[in-house]
Amino acid sequence: MNKKSILLCLRLPNPLHGESLMSQYIVQSELLNDRFDFKIIDIKSSNEIGDIEKFRVKKLFTIFKIYASLCKHFIYYKPQLVYISLSPTGIPFIKDSIIVLLAKLFRVKILVHLHGKGIGNNKKFIYKKLYRIVFNKIFCICLSKKLTSEVERFNLKKIYILNNGIESIEFQKNNNSPSELSTIRILFLSNLIKEKGIFTFLNTCAKLKSLSIKFEATIIGKPFDVTDIDIDNFTKEHQLVNSLFYLGSRYGAEKFEIIKRSHVLIFPTSYKNEAFPLVLLEALQFGLVPITTDEGGITDIIENNVNGFIVHADDSDQIAESIKYLQNNPLVYHKLSERGIQQFNEKFKIETFENNLSNIFNDALQEY
Numbered sequence: 001m002n003k004k005s006i007l008l009c010l011r012l013p014n015p016l017h018g019e020s021l022m023s024q025y026i027v028q029s030e031l032l033n034d035r036f037d038f039k040i041i042d043i044k045s046s047n048e049i050g051d052i053e054k055f056r057v058k059k060l061f062t063i064f065k066i067y068a069s070l071c072k073h074f075i076y077y078k079p080q081l082v083y084i085s086l087s088p089t090g091i092p093f094i095k096d097s098i099i100v101l102l103a104k105l106f107r108v109k110i111l112v113h114l115h116g117k118g119i120g121n122n123k124k125f126i127y128k129k130l131y132r133i134v135f136n137k138i139f140c141i142c143l144s145k146k147l148t149s150e151v152e153r154f155n156l157k158k159i160y161i162l163n164n165g166i167e168s169i170e171f172q173k174n175n176n177s178p179s180e181l182s183t184i185r186i187l188f189l190s191n192l193i194k195e196k197g198i199f200t201f202l203n204t205c206a207k208l209k210s211l212s213i214k215f216e217a218t219i220i221g222k223p224f225d226v227t228d229i230d231i232d233n234f235t236k237e238h239q240l241v242n243s244l245f246y247l248g249s250r251y252g253a254e255k256f257e258i259i260k261r262s263h264v265l266i267f268p269t270s271y272k273n274e275a276f277p278l279v280l281l282e283a284l285q286f287g288l289v290p291i292t293t294d295e296g297g298i299t300d301i302i303e304n305n306v307n308g309f310i311v312h313a314d315d316s317d318q319i320a321e322s323i324k325y326l327q328n329n330p331l332v333y334h335k336l337s338e339r340g341i342q343q344f345n346e347k348f349k350i351e352t353f354e355n356n357l358s359n360i361f362n363d364a365l366q367e368y
Contacts, residue, residue: 003037004365007079007108009070009099011044018278019115020044022164022353023085031354036361039077041069043085043099063095070099074106081109081365086134088150089118089273093127097134110138111364113162116273117296119150139364143276144297157367160360163300165353166281168345171260180263183214184327187262187288189255189279190269192219192226197268197293202231203316204266204323206238213324218258219246259286263333264323267292270313276301281348284340289333291322301348307340 010023026032027040043066045059073079082103087093103110112135119131135154141162142148148159188201198219205217217240219231231246250258259265265283267290275296283290284301290308292298302308311318326333 003035004081004361005037005039005077005079006361007070007073007077007082008038008040009043009082010040010085010113012042015046018164018276019085021278022115025165025167025350025353026357029354031351032358032361035358039073039079041066041073043096045095067098067102070102071106074102074108079108081111081361083361084110084112086112086114088114088116089122094130097130100134100138109364109367111141111360112138113141114147114151115143115275117147117150117275118273139360139367141360144300146300147275147297158364160363162356162360163347163353164276164278164281165348165350166278166285167350168285169256171256171286181327181330181333183216184264184323185216185218185262186264186266186323187259187283188217188219188221188266189259189282190221190267192221192223192231193271194225195269195271197266197270197313198226198231200268200314200316200319201266202234202238202244204319205240205244206234207316207320208323209238209240209243211320211324213320213327215243215323217244218262219244220248220250220255220258222249256282256286259283259288262286262288264288264326265290265292266319268311268313268315268319269293269295269298271295274298281344284344284348287337287341289326289336289340291319305336307336307343 008026010026011020012023012027013020045062084096084099086096100110100112132154135151135156137155137157139158139160140151140156141160142151143162143164145161148161151159188198190196192198208215228246235241235244259282265288267277267279270293277298280290280292280298280301284307290302291311292302292308293313294310299310302310304310309322311322
């Protein structure tokens with residue numbers, strides 16, 4: 001049986017972030033490669049996260065090479081579907097919109113996958129017009145039901161919902177005893193960006209100390225607009241040197257070991273592009289109880305008082321009280337932890353993602 005041909009236009013690592021990791025999963029998926037004939041174009045123009053939205057002259061050469069490769073594939077490969085990982089805002093959206101317009105010019109079916117949010121935030125006429133042109137009569141994947149509201153006003157052929165998924169790690173959690181919570185271990189796992197909530201995490205640590213709650217706090221992440229010096233200064237100023245530890249970047253097995261020994265993930269994000277953060281899936285997999293915010297599609301992952309807590313982004317007092325409650329109610333903690341593991345196994349494994357994406361590809365290919 002001949003495989004259907006799909007041209008994948010996506011961003012692969014590096015840099016490593018949620019979108020590039022999911023793109024890597026697609027490219028490397030045995031299931032998807034067995035079912036479809038893929039050609040791949042890496043459409044990123046930056047190798048550093050901090051450089052993504054900045055203008056560089058050298059980026060122009062990279063972008064033109066991408067467009068030239070795209071036209072070549074349309075002419076010679078003749079894909080039946082083009083899958084585009086579409087940036088929803090700013091200059092990256094304009095760059096990606098040209099990919100969509102080229103696909104329309106060559107009359108190829110288009111399936112865009114939105115990994116961020118913010119469509120409609122830009123009120124400039126050119127953006128509003130371009131959104132309507134780009135999203136006219138194409139297929140669109142959103143990461144969660146909540147995020148479909150951003151594109152429902154457009155004349156789309158169809159909207160699909162596809163939750164992210166991650167590889168499952170075999171493990172045995174080593175803190176099943178309620179007495180383990182006598183010193184509660186909290187974790188911040190993200191790039192050190194103010195909008196990701198790093199200062200809220202630090203203020204939570206100071207609050208826990210003032211409440212005489214025994215805790216051990218670990219920070220993992222690459223410095224950006226917050227540095228290791230900022231963390232060190234806060235640690236000394238608030239006398240947290242024996243309970244707050246910054247470990248820098250950690251990956252693979254080393255990162256998983258740190259997650260596994262933690263009790264609670266604190267992720268008080270207000271990041272403007274937050275959509276469906278993979279760090280929450282990692283937390284659920286290892287039985288951590290996440291404390292996070294109602295940002296993007298997060299509430300389609302974390303249900304308040306079911307598998308975690310939803311709080312206000314800058315409310316360190318509320319987070320500290322949630323941690324105190326878990327420490328004083330270990331049976332509640334373990335109930336939430338077990339429910340999180342169950343939901344991960346039911347909804348957020350990479351195998352579920354691959355099968356769902358395969359079904360979406362087939363459906364879009366069959367639609368007229």
